[in-house]
Amino acid sequence: MTSTERTGVTTFRGNPVTLLGPAVAVGDQAPDFTALANDMTPVRFSSLSGTTRVISVVPSLETPVCDMQTRRFNEAVTELGEASVLTVSVDLPFAQARWCGAAGVDGVRTLSDHRDLAFGLAYGVVIKEFRLLARAVFVVDAADTVVHAEYVPEVGQAPNFDAAVIAAQGAETARRAAGRAA
Template sequence: MASITFKGNPVTLLGSEVKVGDKAPNFTVLANDLSPVTLDSSKGQVRLISVVPSIDTGVCDAQTRRFNEAASSLDNVQILTVSVDLPFAQKRWCGAAGIDKVQTLSDHRDLSFGEAYGVAIQELRLLARAVFVIDSNDTVTYVEYVSEATDHPNYEAAIEAAKAAN
């Protein structure tokens, strides 16, 4: 398992670590209108999945904005941001921030995504910061578990991986 800290303190991740070459695990999360979203909801597309602890914090805000900006240069790539924030809070934040190219999804109900991708933090019931790229055949082509949850991911490497997965 990836070794992750949150504000310098080690945390326990639930679930299985995902590796490049794995078949992407399925999950069920909620869209802002409370409808269920699964991996199959975007079948046949390249997906860049940005995982954040909470959309209302500085690094998570910056991460979501960065991938929203990158979306215009990524043809045929769906960008999903997953957190345990309630769908209503995600919708409010997106409206206030002008986020219109990234789909925010909530894993608050049962941590389906968090456990499937090994990012559920047991001690905090938050998700660890990570980025995954999944190609149109549902194969994982890029994985970054950010070792310190309050640090930024490698945006350029993730964006290049999404372009290469097309």
């Protein structure tokens, strides 16, 4: 998989786990990746450049905290202007589509990292012990710079929604200001 292994970043049910891939930090250029849309077509992250993107990372939409996290970001979409929210998990694409339909979630785009773990390895969130993604949130601005990065210390805990929304709103404000200045 990858030679980069990190410990001491997060726990799963109180037990330390190993994350695969490098840590992504504020100021870094956002790594590109390809994941699968609900219809099984590949989506390349770089094709979404030019907009602010919130990447909400969950182990599985079928668990209570992941469900709550995805619903919360779905509600936040209206606060984010033109920013988009991507929820990435290793759930199969058709399971993601079913969950979104049942939950009435239509403002968040779900992407499956099941096939290649390309996202998880690029953003350092693959839990080696379980082949799941650790809970995290990244905000990437229109210029593909990471403006917010949170690796949640316990997989069963929710991320800091307010910090992510504020970062996305700031990135959107900067994008609009740059557009007016051009």
